[in-house]
Amino acid sequence: MTGHQHATDVAIGHDLLDAAGGAPTGSSEVVVDAQHVDKWFGKLHVLQDVSLQVKRQEVVVVLGPSGSGKTTFIRCVNHLEKIQGGRIFVNGHLIGYRDVAGKLIEDKEANIAKQRQEIGMVFQRFNLFPHKTALENIIEAPTQVRGMSKDEALEVGNALLQRVGLAAKADSYPAQLSGGQQQRVAIARALAMKPALMLFDEPTSALDPEMIGEVLEVMKELAREGMTMIVVTHEMGFAREVADRVVMMDEGRVIEEGTPEHFFNNPTEERTKTFLAKIL
Amino acid sequence: MGFQMKEFLDFTFTWREVLIAALTTTILMAVLAQLLGVVLGLLAALGGRSRNMVIKGVSGLYVWFFRGTPVLVQIVLLYYGLPSLLGFDPFPKQYGNLPELIGGAFLAATLALGINEGAYMSEIIRAGILSVDSGQAEAAKSLGMTPGKTMSRIILPQALRVIVPPLGNEFNNMLKTTSLASVVGVTELLLLAENRFGGTFRPFEPLIGICVYYLLLTTLWGLVQGRLEKKLGAGLNRNEEAGFWARLLTTSRGAPHSGGVR
Ligand SMILES: Nc1ncnc2c1ncn2[C@@H]1O[C@H](COP(=O)(O)OP(=O)(O)OP(=O)(O)O)[C@@H](O)[C@H]1O
Numbered sequence A: 001m002t003g004h005q006h007a008t009d010v011a012i013g014h015d016l017l018d019a020a021g022g023a024p025t026g027s028s029e030v031v032v033d034a035q036h037v038d039k040w041f042g043k044l045h046v047l048q049d050v051s052l053q054v055k056r057q058e059v060v061v062v063l064g065p066s067g068s069g070k071t072t073f074i075r076c077v078n079h080l081e082k083i084q085g086g087r088i089f090v091n092g093h094l095i096g097y098r099d100v101a102g103k104l105i106e107d108k109e110a111n112i113a114k115q116r117q118e119i120g121m122v123f124q125r126f127n128l129f130p131h132k133t134a135l136e137n138i139i140e141a142p143t144q145v146r147g148m149s150k151d152e153a154l155e156v157g158n159a160l161l162q163r164v165g166l167a168a169k170a171d172s173y174p175a176q177l178s179g180g181q182q183q184r185v186a187i188a189r190a191l192a193m194k195p196a197l198m199l200f201d202e203p204t205s206a207l208d209p210e211m212i213g214e215v216l217e218v219m220k221e222l223a224r225e226g227m228t229m230i231v232v233t234h235e236m237g238f239a240r241e242v243a244d245r246v247v248m249m250d251e252g253r254v255i256e257e258g259t260p261e262h263f264f265n266n267p268t269e270e271r272t273k274t275f276l277a278k279i280l
Numbered sequence B: 001m002g003f004q005m006k007e008f009l010d011f012t013f014t015w016r017e018v019l020i021a022a023l024t025t026t027i028l029m030a031v032l033a034q035l036l037g038v039v040l041g042l043l044a045a046l047g048g049r050s051r052n053m054v055i056k057g058v059s060g061l062y063v064w065f066f067r068g069t070p071v072l073v074q075i076v077l078l079y080y081g082l083p084s085l086l087g088f089d090p091f092p093k094q095y096g097n098l099p100e101l102i103g104g105a106f107l108a109a110t111l112a113l114g115i116n117e118g119a120y121m122s123e124i125i126r127a128g129i130l131s132v133d134s135g136q137a138e139a140a141k142s143l144g145m146t147p148g149k150t151m152s153r154i155i156l157p158q159a160l161r162v163i164v165p166p167l168g169n170e171f172n173n174m175l176k177t178t179s180l181a182s183v184v185g186v187t188e189l190l191l192l193a194e195n196r197f198g199g200t201f202r203p204f205e206p207l208i209g210i211c212v213y214y215l216l217l218t219t220l221w222g223l224v225q226g227r228l229e230k231k232l233g234a235g236l237n238r239n240e241e242a243g244f245w246a247r248l249l250t251t252s253r254g255a256p257h258s259g260g261v262r
């Protein structure tokens, strides 16, 4: 690779999910079922009786002021955070715990790791592995976790890079990529595990403005292809255009939930109105 | 009285069997003890992070004891103390038909130095692990990687950058600390010199002679260390970072250059 080629503009258009090996099927079953989740950080009751259901192929955007618990909530969905009450099911599996006579006992690390294979996560700060190239970042988990052969993983990895418009950057290290490019690699890395659900925590808020579009474009494409997604974002255009449902959180609670139309045209809650007024 | 140049040159530069054996002993002991130290240090560092309270406790106790007592005492304790505790001597003069150089005293001293070193390496490795951004472990976990895979494939390779410089200093120290093994009768450089002046009653010349060898060893190691650290790329500039891994794994300059810089 001599890198004479410039990264093309995001030219996706086709199946991101095909690149990862096929879209999930089915339509109406529940993928995420969070029931009455309670979480404390010490004395701080960060999540208070939070319930949320996400159906297959649904895109849910989570809004809310800083500190309202959005990040904490989606980190609970793949058990990066413990919960103290309630249950979270993904694809029918209780996440992170065993239910022993109504009490939650934390599961073994190996079992939790297995559950996480089905749940992709994209972080605000990308968190690419800096000692691995873009392509190596993508094939790491398929080969190490799924036991996929290196050849097959490379094929999947290259296809995914192509889909996110970064075929020319396969051999680049993260430090050689722009923020937008890094985030697109991070999305491809998560997709390589063929997750049933993707979690996004403000995926564009660490990006320079001119790079936000390219990442949102990839996410929109993913949504069109039927990926089930929970997206924490302040990108209202994305919410309007892509979300099936918008959820408003404040002080650790879900205070309002509805279609984008409902949300942006006539929200009922006073706090929602104040929040939207501030950010729109 | 005075400095006898002939005796100095004779002791230092007459290439003879005892000198070669003593040099070999010093180098071999330092390398083996350091390797043992790295392995034990890694175990103790990982043990210290364990959810299991017993493993955590044992790791803590190990580091506390071996950092808190003199290494010379530890050597003597192992060599003289262990046989009396066990009721048999695990450190005989010679093991079967192994070379005499690798006898019981050598083994005891090497073990003691390595176990002691492990306590210090544990702290160094711990700091290395802590230096890696927590987002790295979270990303690995979110991909379904187990804690073991996360550590070995994601965290430790990145921690190396922080671990290698102090590790180099530790080995420099180790090269010199091997001289303590002379007290249990390991004929490394110091005992070689002592044996010499036991007969000649001229301690100054052979002692300066072994200093020449210590300086030679530590200087050579310093050169190796410098190259190693350069490869690990102390600077975090974009392009250096890019070749970081490639440069660690290849010896030549101009390691494969990857990708285009935007
Ligand atoms: N590890 C932690 N320990 C203690 N408190 C925490 C921790 N992580 C988050 N918090 C607190 O929990 C609350 C919710 O944080 P969270 O990050 O979930 O909010 P958020 O809605 O994602 O906010 P933002 O929009 O700023 O990202 C905040 O008050 C925060 O300070």
Ligand SMILES: [Mg+2]
Residues within 6 Å of the ligand: A070, A071, A072, A201, A202
């Ligand atoms: Mg947040």
